[in-house]
Every structure is written in structure tokens, then in C-alpha cells.
Amino acid sequence: MTVPATALEVEKDLQGDLPxxxxxxxxxxxxxxxSVLRTPTLRAPRLSAFTGAEVYVKYENLQATASFKERGALVKLSRLTPEEARRGAVAMSAGNHAQAVAYHGTRLGISTLIVMPETTPQVKVAATEAFGAEVVLFGETVADAYEEAERISKAQGRVFVHPYDDVDVIAGQGSVALEMIEDGPAFDAVLVPIGGGGLIAGMAVAFAGRSPATQVVGVETQLYPAMWTAMTGEARPCGGPTLAEGIxxxxxxxxxAQIVRRLVPHVVLVDETALERAVNAFLMHQKTLxxxxxxxxxAALIAEPERFRGKTVGLVVSGxxxxxxxxxxxxxxxxxREERIVSFRLTILDRPGMLGRIATLLGKLGxxxxxxxxxxxxLDVPAKGTRLDLTVETRDQAHAELIQKALEGEGLPxxxxGAGGADW
Incomplete structure (x- = not known):
């Protein structure tokens, strides 16, 4: 992709005093x-039809550890001095950063120690150990593990590899954007997940310098709007169980935060339903996990479709x-949600053949x-009655409505x- 003549001027103006x-x-x-896979940036026709935008996807889930985190971890570890490499590295993480540091530390012959909260699922502990790291379980929270990792760093002389707030890590993550600029079209917008901000900071720097017309938009879960708060100064509650635990x-x-405030104009906050629908859409439409x-x-495209309708949009499947x-x-x-699985509650007479009659009707309706x-x-069922809860598979919403009307037509209330029989 040709770099505009003004790109260097833009980069100097926007980034000159940034870290x-x-x-x-x-x-x-x-x-x-x-040392890191150059993942593809591919057009996604079915997602484009689904969202109304012209969608391209950067598949960082194809990395060896299934995450973009390898990029920053590799750059940080590769730049250790021989003495630092001899002392080894320590990191704190309950997820993708842990595996990235372990994987590339082992590749480079650097001893790695990862501190994880005691509540970390065993599957994640085992995966990190399988990449060659020593795992220490400490504390109930990520904050507890962070303090322990810093203590170990000082006590053992290991280099602390921060998951996001490190210039080498940020620079490494920015390579995602460089590849998208070379491999994709001219993007109107690129939507980037935000946790601590390492990925979006590096990508925003790269786009500002190489493709300044592209708007880099951040995405956070509504339950953890940390960067949104840092940008707006408006505090919101932060916490709770989320599908997007990685951010x-x-x-x-x-x-x-310093980089994002300068280069990112907007952060979209998405709810849990949008995240669920997005995970499902990637699997159904793109056959990717x-x-x-x-x-x-x-999820941001699903939450704010009008903002991006008709635009060329890049998505990063970060993990x-x-x-x-x-x-x-x-x-x-x-x-x-699509009403292809529907639950009904019926109050029927408690007499022989009633259940068979209903099953026969449902069979005829497909x-x-x-x-x-x-x-x-x-107690709210008549003495001569019984309650029947049915969960059935249907073709679509219209089919579900047809079934309900047919049951009502038989004189059955x-x-x-709700989803999963929530009213039982």
C-alpha cells in the first residue's frame, strides 16, 4: 500500500513526544x-452481509499460542542483554501473556517464571507449563499475582515482562497494524479490543504514521471500562463476570493511556449479549474460534451498526x-435468541393420552x-391438572409462532x- 506523502509529517506531529x-x-x-506467524488479513463476505460494513479480519488466533501476545513478548525477550537473559524473566498473567512469554522464552533459551492467581483454571496452568515455564500460583486476584511477580523480580533478579505497559511490548504489538496496512485495503476504521492497552497503543501509532486516514477505534466490555474512564475522566463501576476476561x-x-488519549478518538463499550453474538458469528460465518x-x-459492529455501515472496517481476532x-x-x-430452540409451559388435564396428543401435534408441525x-x-396447578414444560427445536421465529398458535388452538393455555427455561 502506498504511503501518502504527508505520512511522515503526520507521524511527527502526532507522535513526536509520545513514548x-x-x-x-x-x-x-x-x-x-x-519468529512470529504473519497471520492473514482476509475479506469476510458473510460478516459484511451480517453487519452492513465491508469487513476484513486479521486472524491473530492462528498464532502458536492462539494470541497476538506473542509479538510483544518476543520483542521484549529478544532485546534482553546477555546478562538479563541469563537471569531469566518473570511475568504475571492468567492467560495469553503467560503462554506467549513461556513459548518465546523457551525458544530463546531464557528461563521463564509465570505468577498466576490461585483461582486460575488448571487448563491454563497446564498450557503455560507445557510451553516450558515454571508456574507459581499466588493470591486470589491478578493484583496479588502482580505484587508477587514484582517481588520475585527483585529477589531473583529476573526481568519483569509487563503484559502491556512496556515500550518494547507496545512496539511489538504494533506490527499487527503494519501487516494489516500492507495486506488489506484502505481501512476507514479498525476496531481493536482494549485491555491494558498494549495492542491498541501499538496499532494506533502504526496507523497514525502509515495510514493516517484510518480511524482506530477501541472496544471495551461495559463491565470493565478502564480506558474509557481514562479518556473521559468519568468514573464508571468496574467489575463483574464477563465473557471477555482477556480485556x-x-x-x-x-x-x-498516554498514546490512546492522543491517537484514539473513540472507545465503544459493548455488553455481554453483543460479545456472545460476536463469538457465535465468528464461528458460524467465518468458521473461526x-x-x-x-x-x-x-461486538462493537453489532452494538453500533450505523456508525460503521458502508465503511471498510478491519477487525482483529486478538485471541x-x-x-x-x-x-x-x-x-x-x-x-x-433466534427462536430455533423454544420452551413452552402448558397446564393440561392429568389424564391418559394428553402427553401423546401434544407430542403427535408437535411432530406434525415439524x-x-x-x-x-x-x-x-x-400448588398453582389444579388438582386434576399437571404442568408440562417443553423445549423444542424449530426452524425459525415464524415456525415457533406457528407452534404456539397450534397449541393454543387445541385449547391449551x-x-x-425465557432462555433455558429461566422461569421454571
Whole structure:
């Protein structure tokens, strides 16, 4: 892609006094190219039809550790002096950063120690150990683990590899943008997940210098609006269970916030429903697995479609590490949202043949019965009656409505239940 004649002037104006510049990102890129997969940036026709934007996807979930975190970790570790490398590295993480530091530390012959909260799922601990790191479990929270990692760094002389607030890490993450600029079209906007801010800071620097017409937009979960607060000065509650645990941080970096304030005009806050729908859409439309944080950009398209309609938009699938059980739950919940799985409650007469009569009717209508709960012990049910809860598989919303009308046409009072039978 041709760089505009004014790009250097723009970069100097926007980045001259920032802690990370385009020159820093470009200087880190050769290290990344030598050891990290250059993931594809591909047009996504089905997502384009789904959102109304012209969508391109950068697949960082294809990395060896299934996350963009490898880029920054590699640059930081590669630039250690021989003495620092001999002493080893320590990091704090409950997820992708841990695996990235472990993987590239082992590749480079550097001892790595990762501090994780005691509450970290065993599957993540095992994955980090499999990449060659020593794992220390400490404390209940990420903050506890962070303090322990700093203590170990001082006590053992290990270099602390910060997950985001480090100039080498930020410069390495910026290589994502350099590849998108070379491999993709001229983007109107690029939507980037924000946790501590390392990825968006590096990408914003690269786009400001190489493609200043591209707007870099951040995305956070509504439950953890840390960067949004840093940008606006308006405090919001921060905390709670989220599908996007990879970007669930209470405090952003000082370096990253400085860059984002200068170069990022807007942060979109997305709710949990949008994140679920985005994870599902990536799997259904693109046949790719995105973790909650990795799907945040698409969640922003779902949450604010008019903002991006008709524009050429780049999405970064920043990671693909998600629990298979969570995927199963998301798929079922989306089927319920689309009314392809529907639950009905009926109060019927307690007499022989009633259940068979209802099952026969559903069969004729083409509904597949998934679950049946037949109860007689509720006090709000007549003594000669019984309560029947049915979960059925349907073709679409119109089919679900047809089934309900048919049941009502048989003189059966019908109540629609919430997702998963929430009203039981």
C-alpha cells in the first residue's frame, strides 16, 4: 500500500513526544517477522452481509499460542542483554501473556517464571507449563499475582515482562497494524479490543504514521471500562463476570493511556449479549474460534451498526483461547435468541393420552422435542391438572409462532419461557 506523502509529517506531529513512535514499531517488526506467524488479513463476505460494513479480519488466533501476545513478548525477550537473559524473566498473567512469554522464552533459551492467581483454571496452568515455564500460583486476584511477580523480580533478579505497559511490548504489538496496512485495503476504521492497552497503543501509532486516514477505534466490555474512564475522566463501576476476561482489567497502563488519549478518538463499550453474538458469528460465518476479548471488535459492529455501515472496517481476532464448555453454552443461547430452540409451559388435564396428543401435534408441525418436564406437585396447578414444560427445536421465529398458535388452538393455555427455561 502506498504511503501518502504527508505520512511522515503526520507521524511527527502526532507522535513526536509520545513514548512509542512509528520508528519504534518499524524497528521491532523485523524481530516479529523472523519468529512470529504473519497471520492473514482476509475479506469476510458473510460478516459484511451480517453487519452492513465491508469487513476484513486479521486472524491473530492462528498464532502458536492462539494470541497476538506473542509479538510483544518476543520483542521484549529478544532485546534482553546477555546478562538479563541469563537471569531469566518473570511475568504475571492468567492467560495469553503467560503462554506467549513461556513459548518465546523457551525458544530463546531464557528461563521463564509465570505468577498466576490461585483461582486460575488448571487448563491454563497446564498450557503455560507445557510451553516450558515454571508456574507459581499466588493470591486470589491478578493484583496479588502482580505484587508477587514484582517481588520475585527483585529477589531473583529476573526481568519483569509487563503484559502491556512496556515500550518494547507496545512496539511489538504494533506490527499487527503494519501487516494489516500492507495486506488489506484502505481501512476507514479498525476496531481493536482494549485491555491494558498494549495492542491498541501499538496499532494506533502504526496507523497514525502509515495510514493516517484510518480511524482506530477501541472496544471495551461495559463491565470493565478502564480506558474509557481514562479518556473521559468519568468514573464508571468496574467489575463483574464477563465473557471477555482477556480485556477485563481495572487499570490501564500509563504509557498506553498516554498514546490512546492522543491517537484514539473513540472507545465503544459493548455488553455481554453483543460479545456472545460476536463469538457465535465468528464461528458460524467465518468458521473461526474467537475468545470473548478476540470477538470484541465484531461486538462493537453489532452494538453500533450505523456508525460503521458502508465503511471498510478491519477487525482483529486478538485471541482464540476459550473454554469448549463456554462455546457450547454460547451456541445454545444464540439458538434460543433466534427462536430455533423454544420452551413452552402448558397446564393440561392429568389424564391418559394428553402427553401423546401434544407430542403427535408437535411432530406434525415439524418440531423436534428436546426436553420434557412433567410436574404435578405445584400448588398453582389444579388438582386434576399437571404442568408440562417443553423445549423444542424449530426452524425459525415464524415456525415457533406457528407452534404456539397450534397449541393454543387445541385449547391449551401456553406460556413462553425465557432462555433455558429461566422461569421454571
Amino acid at each position: 512509542v513512535t512509528l520508528a519504534d514499531v518499524e524497528g521491532a517488526w523485523p524481530l516479529v517477522r523472523a 477485563a482489567v481495572r487499570n490501564v497502563g500509563e504509557i498506553t 474467537a475468545e470473548g476479548a478476540g470477538a470484541a471488535g465484531l 482464540g483461547n476459550i473454554d469448549p464448555r463456554m462455546i457450547a453454552g454460547i451456541l445454545l443461547r444464540e439458538l434460543e 418440531a423436534n422435542i428436546l426436553e420434557v418436564h412433567h410436574r404435578r406437585t405445584f 401456553v406460556q413462553r419461557l
